[in-house]
Amino acid sequence: MAGPGGFGLRDDAAVVSLRPDEDLVVTVDALVEGVHFFPDDPPEAIAVKALGVNLSDLAAKAAEPTGFLLALALHDRHPAEWLARFAEGLRAAAEMHGCPLLGGDTVRTPGPLTLSITAFGTVPRGRMLPRTGAQPGDLIYVSGTIGDAALGLTLRLNDDPPALGSILRAGMQAEDLAHLGDRYLRPRPRLALRGALRDHAHAGMDVSDGLVGDLRKMLRVARVGGSIDTARIPLSAAAQHAVAIDRRAFETAVTGGDDYEILATVAPDHALLFERAAAEAGERVTRIGQVLAGSDEVLFHDLSGSSLTFDRGSFQHF
Amino acid sequence: MAGPGGFGLRDDAAVVSLRPDEDLVVTVDALVEGVHFFPDDPPEAIAVKALGVNLSDLAAKAAEPTGFLLALALHDRHPAEWLARFAEGLRAAAEMHGCPLLGGDTVRTPGPLTLSITAFGTVPRGRMLPRTGAQPGDLIYVSGTIGDAALGLTLRLNDDPPALGSILRAGMQAEDLAHLGDRYLRPRPRLALRGALRDHAHAGMDVSDGLVGDLRKMLRVARVGGSIDTARIPLSAAAQHAVAIDRRAFETAVTGGDDYEILATVAPDHALLFERAAAEAGERVTRIGQVLAGSDEVLFHDLSGSSLTFDRGSFQHF
Numbered sequence: 025m026a027g028p029g030g031f032g033l034r035d036d037a038a039v040v041s042l043r044p045d046e047d048l049v050v051t052v053d054a055l056v057e058g059v060h061f062f063p064d065d066p067p068e069a070i071a072v073k074a075l076g077v078n079l080s081d082l083a084a085k086a087a088e089p090t091g092f093l094l095a096l097a098l099h100d101r102h103p104a105e106w107l108a109r110f111a112e113g114l115r116a117a118a119e120m121h122g123c124p125l126l127g128g129d130t131v132r133t134p135g136p137l138t139l140s141i142t143a144f145g146t147v148p149r150g151r152m153l154p155r156t157g158a159q160p161g162d163l164i165y166v167s168g169t170i171g172d173a174a175l176g177l178t179l180r181l182n183d184d185p186p187a188l189g190s191i192l193r194a195g196m197q198a199e200d201l202a203h204l205g206d207r208y209l210r211p212r213p214r215l216a217l218r219g220a221l222r223d224h225a226h227a228g229m230d231v232s233d234g235l236v237g238d239l240r241k242m243l244r245v246a247r248v249g250g251s252i253d254t255a256r257i258p259l260s261a262a263a264q265h266a267v268a269i270d271r272r273a274f275e276t277a278v279t280g281g282d283d284y285e286i287l288a289t290v291a292p293d294h295a296l297l298f299e300r301a302a303a304e305a306g307e308r309v310t311r312i313g314q315v316l317a318g319s320d321e322v323l324f325h326d327l328s329g330s331s332l333t334f335d336r337g338s339f340q341h342f
Numbered sequence: 343m344a345g346p347g348g349f350g351l352r353d354d355a356a357v358v359s360l361r362p363d364e365d366l367v368v369t370v371d372a373l374v375e376g377v378h379f380f381p382d383d384p385p386e387a388i389a390v391k392a393l394g395v396n397l398s399d400l401a402a403k404a405a406e407p408t409g410f411l412l413a414l415a416l417h418d419r420h421p422a423e424w425l426a427r428f429a430e431g432l433r434a435a436a437e438m439h440g441c442p443l444l445g446g447d448t449v450r451t452p453g454p455l456t457l458s459i460t461a462f463g464t465v466p467r468g469r470m471l472p473r474t475g476a477q478p479g480d481l482i483y484v485s486g487t488i489g490d491a492a493l494g495l496t497l498r499l500n501d502d503p504p505a506l507g508s509i510l511r512a513g514m515q516a517e518d519l520a521h522l523g524d525r526y527l528r529p530r531p532r533l534a535l536r537g538a539l540r541d542h543a544h545a546g547m548d549v550s551d552g553l554v555g556d557l558r559k560m561l562r563v564a565r566v567g568g569s570i571d572t573a574r575i576p577l578s579a580a581a582q583h584a585v586a587i588d589r590r591a592f593e594t595a596v597t598g599g600d601d602y603e604i605l606a607t608v609a610p611d612h613a614l615l616f617e618r619a620a621a622e623a624g625e626r627v628t629r630i631g632q633v634l635a636g637s638d639e640v641l642f643h644d645l646s647g648s649s650l651t652f653d654r655g656s657f658q659h660f
Binding site: 035036037038039040041042044047048049050051052053054055056058059060081082084085087093094095096097126127128129131132133134135136138140142144145147149152154155156229230 | 353354355356357358359360362365366367368369370371372373374376377378399400402403405411412413414415444445446447449450451452453454456458460462463465467470472473474547548
């Protein structure tokens with residue numbers, strides 16, 4: 025294991041110590057140039073995304089980040105300036121989240137830039153929030169707003185759904201375009217929700233592959249179903265504007281990926297406590313539905329009670 | 343975090359628990375198709391190598407493996423059968439080393455297959471063997487034999503050094519060729535040396551980028567120098583045959599990479615205990631030199647006392 029240039033790491037391995045009353049939570053996510061980010065994305069943003077998507081997994085497990093390892097496969101086209109900007113972006117993101125780089129491995133690739141980050145976090149012993157813990161009757165919550173990143177990606181593409189990107193680009197205000205573009209580039213891991221989740225949630229996962237598909241995954245592993253009120257799914261003002269311009273933007277928002285918000289189920293008698301704890305942490309959470317017994321189907325219905333189906337169960341990266 | 347097919351992993355993260363008297367040792371190594379292995383290498387061997395190179399880092403830190411995470415970037419050319427064989431190879435290697443897959447992430451890449459493994463191990467608290475601990479007077483040991491993998495790689499190439507591969511292929515016995523080829527394909531992490539290293543060594547690292555270069559790295563970080571008796575560097579019978587056919591094979595052996603042996607320094611009064619502990623663990627260790635104060639230069643000399651220099655300080659992957 026050799027650290028990336030400039031980090032001053034000089035051993036084959038790093039040591040992680042725990043207090044006796046803690047468990048370590050470990051997670052890994054890989055990003056590939058041309059799949060998870062664009063080759064011309066700012067290197068700082070690529071660093072922010074690579075660390076952010078992993079910290080989002082820790083947040084969903086109610087874990088406090090303690091450090092990370094980076095495996096970086098670089099091709100020759102990346103000049104030293106690119107690497108310096110990437111390293112600076114990573115350093116700044118690591119500092120902001122209190123999650124230092126512990127080590128890494130840098131290798132050469134003839135192919136696309138590929139990053140893999142392994143993030144470490146701690147929870148009180150036995151208290152990692154599982155993905156599998158949803159119980160019938162639980163209320164279903166989601167953090168932040170849904171669909172911004174998927175719409176931000178759509179704005180950079182034209183073909184999925186057909187022409188939606190160009191229609192939105194032509195119809196939206198600069199401010200909205202900037203908001204959606206930034207949400208695609210720079211995920212914000214909801215680490216501040218950690219305490220609220222740990223104290224009040226039964227199940228948690230991060231929304232990375234689309235709300236609809238990830239919700240199905242979370243309920244299926246608990247062998248429960250759910251009912252979602254689609255009108256309650258929180259959309260940013262920019263996303264609402266997009267839906268007003270072209271209704272297809274709604275399906276993109278709820279099935280597209282890269283939200284890096286938290287999906288959680290909470291027992292009804294903890295709902296107010298959960299909402300209050302989230303508000304105190306400065307994070308928005310919205311109740312969007314309820315866990316149901318009897319099947320592992322997830323029903324989506326609108327205000328009129330009509331049920332909705334989605335062509336795309338889950339997000340496919342471009 | 344989603345596990346690769348067939349592993350039945352279903353959460354975003356995994357939990358690692360430690361005993362209060364333990365530290366966790368973490369390490370990551372990435373492998374890229376066409377750089378660290380050949381596209382047509384058997385998928386089982388690629389799995390064995392990906393896990394093995396990481397377990398070798400743990401072995402060099404005197405750590406006992408406890409599990410690993412896998413990030414796998416696959417391209418469309420890999421059929422299901424390839425993935426099944428890879429998974430089976432990984433499962434078998436994990437079982438053999440008592441190091442289970444804890445989780446992972448599988449993504450799509452338009453480029454070469456890229457694997458990154460993060461391995462976890464435990465040591466008694468505060469007892470990770472550092473790379474930096476070499477002290478003047480320490481004896482320098484290396485495990486196993488050096489250069490087999492580099493010669494195995496040379497046998498599959500022709501150009502570095504010029505024509506050496508074809509000269510060796512023409513001159514060597516089938517048994518030797520098979521030995522060297524296998525050592526390139528399937529590294530054997532020296533985990534059994536863990537106890538001997540922990541109890542008796544001052545410094546340890548794994549030899550992955552060539553004995554000459556890695557030795558320089560290990561001594562430089564400790565601000566010491568060393569003297570190496572090149573005649574003592576342990577070569578397998580096959581490597582000795584290669585050197586007898588073409589003297590250039592010696593430089594390839596000692597500067598080439600992929601040995602995944604352990605380099606360690608041991609105080610003279612622990613030398614016999616270290617050798618005995620290694621023998622009891624069924625592992626070969628050979629004293630090849632001594633740590634010197636006063637400079638960070640590493641001198642290589644042969645039986646006659648002549649000093650040797652190497653054109654290639656360290657291994658460059660093909």
